[in-house]
Amino acid sequence: MSFLTLAVSDLARSREFYVDGLGWEPIFSGDDVIMFPVADRMILSLWSIEGFTAEIGEAPASGVAPVTLAHNLATPAEVDAVLSEAARLGAPVVSGQRREWGGYSGYFSDPDGFRWEIAVNPGETGDFVLPPR
Numbered sequence: 001m002s003f004l005t006l007a008v009s010d011l012a013r014s015r016e017f018y019v020d021g022l023g024w025e026p027i028f029s030g031d032d033v034i035m036f037p038v039a040d041r042m043i044l045s046l047w048s049i050e051g052f053t054a055e056i057g058e059a060p061a062s063g064v065a066p067v068t069l070a071h072n073l074a075t076p077a078e079v080d081a082v083l084s085e086a087a088r089l090g091a092p093v094v095s096g097q098r099r100e101w102g103g104y105s106g107y108f109s110d111p112d113g114f115r116w117e118i119a120v121n122p123g124e125t126g127d128f129v130l131p132p133r
Contacts, residue, residue: 004038004069005045007052007060008112014046017111021089044069068107070117072129076104082118083108 008014015034018024027043028035032051038044053059073079079096086108087093096106096118103126105119120126 002041003043003045005047005052006112006114007049008046009049010111011046011048013111017089017091018046022085065114068115068117070119072119072121072126074120074126074130074133076120079104079106079118079120086116 011032011034015029018034018036019026024036026034027037032048033045035043035045047055049060071082073082076096083093083096083106091108091110094107096104098104102122103120105117108116108118110116121129
């Protein structure tokens with residue numbers, strides 16, 4: 001996968017959340033799209049619903065998306081720090097907690113309701129997604 005595109009209802013509000021709030025640096029910004037490098041050769045694209053619809057020919061579905069976007073970190077303290085920052089920006093947050101599967105995670109929602117899982121994954125999964133220490 002090289003791009004993940006999310007259709008957003010208000011690009012300016014998304015820019016305020018991701019750029020001004022979280023401090024992400026866009027690699028490209030246009031009238032109806034903003035793109036962020038999020039991993040090696042991976043871009044997260046936030047596209048206005050109008051631009052998205054014009055490109056693919058159909059409006060996106062509404063409601064809670066049956067998917068989460070995940071960001072993995074090395075420690076529970078790092079997870080809590082990201083969740084605290086999201087809460088400071090006004091995002092709904094589910095606090096970090098130890099999970100039955102052995103990790104630690106919590107969630108926040110961006111301005112369009114896309115859910116971000118902020119997690120520590122133990123073992124091989126964590127080793128795979130985190131850069132070498």
